[in-house]
Amino acid sequence: MEYPPITKPPIDQFAVRPNLGEYDAARQSITWEQIRSELDGHPGGGLNIAYECLDRHLKTDRRNKVAMIWEAGDHDPETYTFEQFTKEANKVANGLRSLGVEKGDRVFMFLSRIPECYFTAFGVLKLGAVIGPLFPAFGPDAVKDRLEDSGARVLVTSPELWSKVKEIRGDLPDLQKIVLITRRKEAEPGEADEVLWDDVIANQSDEFETVNTDPEDYAVMHYTSGTTGKPKGAAHVHNAIIGHYATGKHILDLHDDDIYWCTADPGWVTGTSYGMFAPWSNGATSLIYEGGFGANAWYGMIAKHKVTVWYTAPTAIRMLMKAGDEVAKKHDLSSLRYTMSVGEPLNPEAVVWGEKAIGLPFHDNWWQTETGAIMIANYASMEIRPGSMGRPFPGIEAAIIDDEGNEVPAGEEGDLALKPGWPSMFRTYWHKKERYDSCFRDGWYITGDRARMDGDGYFWFVGRADDVINTAGHLVGPFEVESALIEHPAVAEAGVIGKPDAVAMEVVKAFVALKDGYEETEELRRELKRFAIDKLGKAVAPREIEFLPGMPKTRSGKIMRRLLKARELGLPEGDTSTLED
Numbered sequence: 001m002e003y004p005p006i007t008k009p010p011i012d013q014f015a016v017r018p019n020l021g022e023y024d025a026a027r028q029s030i031t032w033e034q035i036r037s038e039l040d041g042h043p044g045g046g047l048n049i050a051y052e053c054l055d056r057h058l059k060t061d062r063r064n065k066v067a068m069i070w071e072a073g074d075h076d077p078e079t080y081t082f083e084q085f086t087k088e089a090n091k092v093a094n095g096l097r098s099l100g101v102e103k104g105d106r107v108f109m110f111l112s113r114i115p116e117c118y119f120t121a122f123g124v125l126k127l128g129a130v131i132g133p134l135f136p137a138f139g140p141d142a143v144k145d146r147l148e149d150s151g152a153r154v155l156v157t158s159p160e161l162w163s164k165v166k167e168i169r170g171d172l173p174d175l176q177k178i179v180l181i182t183r184r185k186e187a188e189p190g191e192a193d194e195v196l197w198d199d200v201i202a203n204q205s206d207e208f209e210t211v212n213t214d215p216e217d218y219a220v221m222h223y224t225s226g227t228t229g230k231p232k233g234a235a236h237v238h239n240a241i242i243g244h245y246a247t248g249k250h251i252l253d254l255h256d257d258d259i260y261w262c263t264a265d266p267g268w269v270t271g272t273s274y275g276m277f278a279p280w281s282n283g284a285t286s287l288i289y290e291g292g293f294g295a296n297a298w299y300g301m302i303a304k305h306k307v308t309v310w311y312t313a314p315t316a317i318r319m320l321m322k323a324g325d326e327v328a329k330k331h332d333l334s335s336l337r338y339t340m341s342v343g344e345p346l347n348p349e350a351v352v353w354g355e356k357a358i359g360l361p362f363h364d365n366w367w368q369t370e371t372g373a374i375m376i377a378n379y380a381s382m383e384i385r386p387g388s389m390g391r392p393f394p395g396i397e398a399a400i401i402d403d404e405g406n407e408v409p410a411g412e413e414g415d416l417a418l419k420p421g422w423p424s425m426f427r428t429y430w431h432k433k434e435r436y437d438s439c440f441r442d443g444w445y446i447t448g449d450r451a452r453m454d455g456d457g458y459f460w461f462v463g464r465a466d467d468v469i470n471t472a473g474h475l476v477g478p479f480e481v482e483s484a485l486i487e488h489p490a491v492a493e494a495g496v497i498g499k500p501d502a503v504a505m506e507v508v509k510a511f512v513a514l515k516d517g518y519e520e521t522e523e524l525r526r527e528l529k530r531f532a533i534d535k536l537g538k539a540v541a542p543r544e545i546e547f548l549p550g551m552p553k554t555r556s557g558k559i560m561r562r563l564l565k566a567r568e569l570g571l572p573e574g575d576t577s578t579l580e581d
Contacts, residue, residue, distance in 0.1 A: 005383040005384060005385050005386075023379070023382060023391060026250075026394050027394045027395075028394075029394075030246075030250070030394035030395060031394075031395060032242060032246075032395050032422070032423055035242055035245065035246045035395075036242050038245070039052050039056075039241065039242065039245060039281070040052065040056040040059075042210065042212045042213070043212075044212030045212065046212040046213050046214050046215065046217075046238070047213065047214070047215040047238045047239060047241065048125065048126070048128075048210055048211065048212070048213045048238055049122075049125050049219050049220075049238050049240070049241045049244075049277060049281075050089065050122045050123075050125035050126040050210055051126075051210045052241045052245065052281045053122065053241070053276070053277060053280035053281045054067075054082060054085060054086040054089060054122060054280065055086060055210055057082040057283055058082060058083055058086060060283075062082050062256075062283045063081070063082055063083050064081050064082075064083060065081060065082055065283070065285065066079050066080070066081055066285045067080055067081060067082045067084075067085045067280060067285065067286065068080045068085060068115065068118065068285075068286055068288055069259075069285065069286070069287045069288065069305060070113075070114070070115050070288045070290070071287065071288065071289045071290065071291070071301060071304075071305070072114075072289075072290040072291060073289070073290065073291035073297065074291075077305075078115060080115065082280075082283075085118075085119070085122075086122075087206035088115070088119040088123075088206070089119050089122035089123040089126055089208075090123070090126065090204075090205070090206045090207060090208035091119070091123070091201050091202065091204040091205070091206055091208075092119050092120050092122070092123025092124070092126075092201055092204075093123040093124075093126040093127045093208045093210075094201075094204035094205050094208055095123075095179075095200045095201030095204045096123060096124065096127055096129070096154065096201075097127060098200060098204070099154060099176075099177050099179075099195070099200060100153075100176070101124075101127060101129050101153060101154055102127075102128075102129070103127065103128030103129060103211055103213070103217075104128065104129065104130065104217070104218065105129045105130065105153045105154070106129070106130045106131075106132055106150045106151060106152040106153060106221065107120070107124045107129050107130065107131060107132065107152065107153065107154045107155075107156065108131075108132035108133075108134055108146070108147060108150065108152045108154070108155050108156070109121065109131065109132065109133050109134060109155075109156050109157070109266070110134040110136065110138070110143060110155060110156070110157040110158075110161050110162070110165070111134075111136060111156065111157060111158060111161070111181070111266075112136045112158070112161075112290060113265060113266065113288055113289070113290040114158075114181070114183055114290060115288075116156075116181045116183065116197065117266060118266070118276065118288070120156045121133070121266070121272070121276060122276075125219060125238075126208060126210045126211065127211055128211035128213050128217065130218045130219060130220065130221055130235075131219070131220050131221070131272075132146065132147075132150055132152060132220075132221045132222075132223075132233075133220075133222070133266045133267045133268075133271070133272055134146060134267050135265060135267030135268060135474075135537070135539060136161055136265070136267060137537040137538050137539045138165075138267075138536070138537045138539075138540070139164070139165065139484075139533065139534055139535040139536045139537045139540075139541075140164070140165040140167055140168045140534075140535060141168075141480075141483075141484055141535045141536060142231075142480070142535075142536050142537060142540060143165045143168060144165070144168040144171055144172065145223075145230050145231055145480075146223045146231060146233070147168075147172050147174075147175060148171060148172055148174075149223075149230065149231075149233055149430060149431065150221055150233055150430060151174040152172075152174065152175055153174060153175065153176050153177070154175070154176065154177045154178075154179060155175060155177075155178050155179070156179045156181065156197075157178065157179070157180065157181070158180065158181050158182075158183070159180050159182065159187035162178060162180060162194075169191075175193070176193060177193055177194075177195055178191075178193055178194045178195070179195055179196075179197055179200065179201070180194060180195070180196055180197060181197040182196060182197060182198060213238050214238070215237060215238050215239035216237050216238075216239060216427070217237060217238055218235050218236070218237055218427070219236055219237055219238045219240065220235070220236045220240070220272060221233045221234070221235050221236070221430060222234050222236070222268075222269045222272070222369050224368075224369040224370070224475055225468060225475050225476055225477025225479075225480055230479070230480070231477060231480060232429040232430070232432055232435060233429060233430030233431075233432075234369050234370050234426040234428075234429060234430075235426060235427055235428050235429070235430055236372050236424065236426055236427065237427055239423045239424075240273075240277075240372045240373065240423055240424035241277060241281055241423075242423035242424070243372060243373035243422060243423045243424030244273055244274075244277035244278045244281055244372075244373055244424065245277075245278065245281040245282060246373075246393070246395075247278060247373050247374040247377075247393060248274070248277075248278030248279060248281060248282045248284070249282055250379075250393070250394075251340075251365060251374050251377045251379065251380075251393065252274070252278060252279070252282075252309060252311065252338075252340070253309065253338055253380045254278070254279060254282040254284045254309060255284075256283060256284075257308075258284050258285065258308045258309050259284075259285050259287060259305055259306055259307050259308050259309075259335070260279045260284045260285065260286050260287065260307070260308070260309045260310075260311070261286070261287040261289070261301065261302070261305075261307045261309070261310050261311070262274045262275040262279070262286070262311040262312075263289070263298075263310075263311070263312040263313065263316060264311075264312075264313065264343075264473075268473070268474065269369045269372070270311075270313075270342060270343065270473075273372060273373055273424075274311055274342075275288070278373075284309075287301065287305050287307060289301050293316060293319060295319070295320050295323035295327045295328075296327060296330070296331075298316075298320070299327065299328055299330070299331035299333065300331060302331065302333055302335065302336060303331045303332045303333060303335075306335040307335055307336060308335055308336060308337050308338070309336075309337065309338045309339075309340075310336060310338070310339045310340070311339075311340045311341075311342065312339075312340075312341060313341060313342065313343040313344070313472065313473040314341050314343060314344050314345070314346045314347070314350060314364075314473065314505065315343070315344070315472035315473055315503060315504050315505065317341060317346065317350045317353075317354070317362060318347075318350060318502065318503045319503060320357075321349075321350060321353050321357075322503065325356065325357045328357045328358050329357075333358050333359070334359075336358065336359070336360055337360070338360070338363070338380050339354060339358070339360045339361070339362050339363065340362060340363045340364070340365060341362045341363070341364050341365070342364070342365050342366070342367070342374070342473075343470075343472075343473025344470045344472075344473050344505045345364070345387075345389075345461040345505075346362060346364040346387075347387065348386035348387040350362060351364065351384060351386040351387070352386060361384055361386075363377065363378040363379070363380065363384055363390070364377075364378055364384075364388070364389060364390065365377035365378060365389065365390055366389035366390070366459070366461070368447060369426070369475070370425070370426045370439070370445075370447075371418070371422070371424060371425060371426075371447075372424030372425060372426060373422075373423075373424035374393060375392060375393060375396050375398060375418060375422075376389045376390050376391060376392050376393070376396070376398060376459050377389070377390040377391070377393060378390035378391075379391075385454075385458050387460065388454075388458045388459065388460050389451070389458070389459040389460065389461055390458060390459065391457050391458055391459070392457075392459075395422060396418060396419075396422055397418065397419035398416065398417070398418050398419075398459065399416075399417055399418075399419075399444070399453075400412065400413070400414040400415065400416060400417070400451060400452055400453050400459075401414050401415050401417045401442075401444060402414050402415075403415075404442070405417075405441060405442025405443065405444060410452075410453055410454055410455045411452060411453075411454065411455070412452060413450055413451070413452045413462050414450070414451070414452070415446055415447070415449075415450065415451075415465065416447045416449045416450065416451040416459065417441075417444035417445060417446050417447060418444065418445045418447065419443070419444060419445070420440065420443075420444075420445050425445070448464060448465045448466055448468075449461060449462075449463070449464060449465065450462040450463050450464070450465055467497065467498070467561050467562065467565070468498075469496070469497070469498030469506050469508055470498065470505050470506055471498065471501075471504050471505065471506050471507055471508055471539070472503075472504040472505070472539070473505075474539050474540070476498075476508055476539075476540050478495070478496035478497065478561055480536070480540065481494070481496045481508060481510060481532065481536065481540060481541070481542060482494040482495065482496050482510075482559075484531075484532055484535040484536050484541075485510055485512060485528065485531075485532060485542075487535070488527075488528060488531050489515070490514050490515055490518040490524060490528070491512055491513070491514065491515065491528070492513045492514060492515045493512070493513040493550065493551045493559070494510055494511065494512050494513075494551075495510070495511045495548075495551045495552075495559045495560075495561055495564045496508060496509070496510045496511070496542065496561070497509055497511075497561050497564050497565040497568065498565075499544065499565075499568060499569075500569070507542075507543040507544065508540070508541065508542040508543055508544075509542060509543065509544040509545075509546065509568065510528075510532075510542035510544070510545045510546070511545075511546050511547075511548045511551065511564055512528065512545055512546070512547055512548065513547070513548050513549060513550050513551055514547065520547040525545050525547075528545055529541065529542065529545060551564075552564065562574070
């Protein structure tokens with residue numbers, strides 16, 4: 001079903017930023033150089049994300065403004081002004097320096113959404129080191145892969161999470177210290193390399209001079225899954241803050257009096273780029289909610305804290321739709337003026353539902369871990385075309401190209417590609433330069449997405465060019481899941497695909513061939529699911545498992561996931577000339 005454009009302006013009590021009111025004029029007037037001039041820059045001449053998000057605000061009236069409202073749902077909220085936040089980050093920087101952390105070292109965070117997670121992120125950046133956020137639902141294998149590949153020197157975590165993955169310690173020779181945060185659980189260091197937050201950070205000086213980092217110094221490392229091999233570390237530099245600030249201002253439309261809520265976990269790129277960097281570089285107040293999803297709980301957060309700008313994911317929106325309009329009507333959501341979605345394509349029905357249920361349509365936008373910031377968006381000041389990604393941000397050149405790198409006519413499907421050079425573009429895959437170089441062709445960055453562009457310059461998602469699984473906005477590599485499953489003594493082979501799902505877009509489905517002597521039983525199926533959850537975490541582990549006598553493979557031995565998916569969905573199998581007899 002096609003839906004007409006939504007032309008009703010979704011903003012009532014705030015003025016739309018005029019420089020995006022006329023899109024074509026904005027593309028001429030907004031430049032990266034002009035945006036860079038709106039930031040302070042480090043006094044030493046460099047650029048540092050933490051300085052732009054925290055330090056520079058202490059020279060203005062924002063010093064005593066609330067930067068973060070932290071809400072766990074089980075006790076009173078905590079608030080931190082920009083000055084208080086900066087002092088906590090300074091303690092982290094001093095504490096990590098006392099542990100020997102230096103500029104360029106990787107410090108990973110395996111934490112839930114507690115204030116210390118955010119203090120750590122900015123303390124690391126102040127020190128000139130590199131942060132590596134990890135999703136707290138990861139299992140030991142997922143954590144090990146990322147720490148091992150990055151050569152992380154320090155892991156900041158909690159006793160609860162560390163106990164879940166502690167078995168990997170012997171496989172991480174580069175890891176020198178584990179800092180345990182005892183906010184909820186008392187703990188004693190169990191090993192010589194384990195230290196307590198209260199001992200090394202809490203009592204440090206709250207004064208620290210942010211290190212003068214070059215714009216091209218590494219700042220953030222996000223791991224993203226591919227179709228083959230282990231997860232890849234997409235490394236971003238401090239220059240990315242220009243993109244975070246610009247899109248926060250012109251796409252999130254953040255104003256000084258906004259209360260902003262990004263529901264993403266900082267373990268994913270949205271939770272850092274738009275849960276931390278974009279709002280705080282714009283001096284906005286950000287709500288951090290540690291609790292899990294629940295329609296009443298989420299609506300209650302909006303009503304309680306008078307949230308004005310809300311950035312969430314399509315999976316969450318579909319779950320809210322499933323809960324029903326009546327749940328939304330029980331809460332006062334009148335503070336909301338602008339709502340957005342990201343992580344996967346937002347179905348048109350959800351855009352329209354938002355206007356019906358909460359009085360505002362959801363504005364979808366598109367970007368990737370590798371792009372670091374929003375590239376294409378449905379803007380607050382423009383009509384929404386339900387189902388569309390929107391139009392490129394000023395300074396971003398996007399196109400649909402064919403295999404030879406030529407732009408195709410409007411309406412034709414092709415590879416969605418971007419001209420390199422925007423500030424937040426990833427600079428490498430850590431230790432995988434060849435894989436990084438393969439992302440570029442004929443002067444374009446090839447996103448891996450298939451799309452089309454209409455005659456008015458709106459882009460429309462078609463599908464992934466590869467078989468990475470997008471489940472609830474999380475990209476899952478089949479190889480990672482397969483590798484975990486075959487470690488079970490009963491499993492001979494495993495093939496993993498994404499299966500369409502009405503709520504999560506896709507769910508992970510695994511096909512398993514058993515070793516001789518094992519029988520296909522429901523008990524074994526449940527055991528394999530538990531095994532995968534223990535190793536990978538619920539976000540990555542397969543939701544469904546089907547037993548097969550063997551996997552369809554090429555003559556070279558590669559499992560043909562394409563055939564598994566075609567057979568699962570009843571689709572044509574295509575070319576099978578390379579299929580093993």
